Amino acid sequence: NAGVMQNPRHLVRRRGQEARLRCSPMKGHSHVYWYRQLPEEGLKFMVYLQKENIIDESGMPKERFSAEFPKEGPSILRIQQVVRGDSAAYFCASSPSGISTDTQYFGPGTRLTVL
Amino acid sequence: AQSVTQLDSHVSVSEGTPVLLRCNYSSSYSPSLFWYVQHPNKGLQLLLKYTSAATLVKGINGFEAEFKKSETSFHLTKPSAHMSDAAEYFCVVSVSSNYQLIWGAGTKLIIKP
Numbered sequence: 001n002a003g004v005m006q007n008p009r010h011l012v013r014r015r016g017q018e019a020r021l022r023c024s025p026m027k028g029h030s031h032v033y034w035y036r037q038l039p040e041e042g043l044k045f046m047v048y049l050q051k052e053n054i055i056d057e058s059g060m061p062k063e064r065f066s067a068e069f070p071k072e073g074p075s076i077l078r079i080q081q082v083v084r085g086d087s088a089a090y091f092c093a094s095s096p097s098g099i100s101t102d103t104q105y106f107g108p109g110t111r112l113t114v115l
Numbered sequence: 116a117q118s119v120t121q122l123d124s125h126v127s128v129s130e131g132t133p134v135l136l137r138c139n140y141s142s143s144y145s146p147s148l149f150w151y152v153q154h155p156n157k158g159l160q161l162l163l164k165y166t167s168a169a170t171l172v173k174g175i176n177g178f179e180a181e182f183k184k185s186e187t188s189f190h191l192t193k194p195s196a197h198m199s200d201a202a203e204y205f206c207v208v209s210v211s212s213n214y215q216l217i218w219g220a221g222t223k224l225i226i227k228p
Binding site: 098107 | 119149151157158159160161164205207214215216217218219220221
């Protein structure tokens with residue numbers, strides 16, 4: 001049973017370009033969460049999605065960031081017109097349900113570098 | 116509001132000696148508490164979790180943590196450190212009816228030979 005998969009593992013973009021980060025949850029998991037980790041900090045919640053629905057995007061910046069989890073295929077975190085401050089590690093997690101006692105299983109992360 | 120404080124940004128111990136990583140939390144509700152470990156350039160692995168059952172929780176790789184409500188603490192311990200334990204450790208809290216995980220800033224564990 002494969003774990004949470006994220007790709008690419010490393011992504012380099014120039015300022016103003018778009019970044020697309022992909023996340024495939026564990027088999028049987030329909031709940032996906034995205035977190036951002038800035039250097040020397042813990043993770044910060046960004047967004048919570050179920051299939052075809054955004055449940056909570058309270059941690060997402062209001063502009064340039066969007067997320068989706070289509071019926072088929074991986075969840076996508078999209079950052080338009082990237083700036084240097086977007087450089088961070090982005091982690092995706094999945095769980096079988098959305099309750100707080102559920103374990104969230106994390107992928108290896110995508111490290112985004114904006115030049 | 117919920118918050119997590121990891122009291123030490125770095126902890127250095129000699130191989131074979133005990134490990135103590137400290138964590139205090141603030142929560143208005145009954146919390147679930149987790150410890151995750153992150154090895155360099157790797158993903159996050161769950162070490163253990165507390166969800167209102169036994170207050171002493173045993174995890175993987177010989178780690179355990181004790182939930183102390185009166186002290187609002189959830190410190191992580193291991194009797195004897197191994198070189199492979201060198202990593203960053205995160206204390207995490209979530210609260211009932213809220214799936215969001217609140218993360219501490221992390222503690223880097225350094226193991227001296």
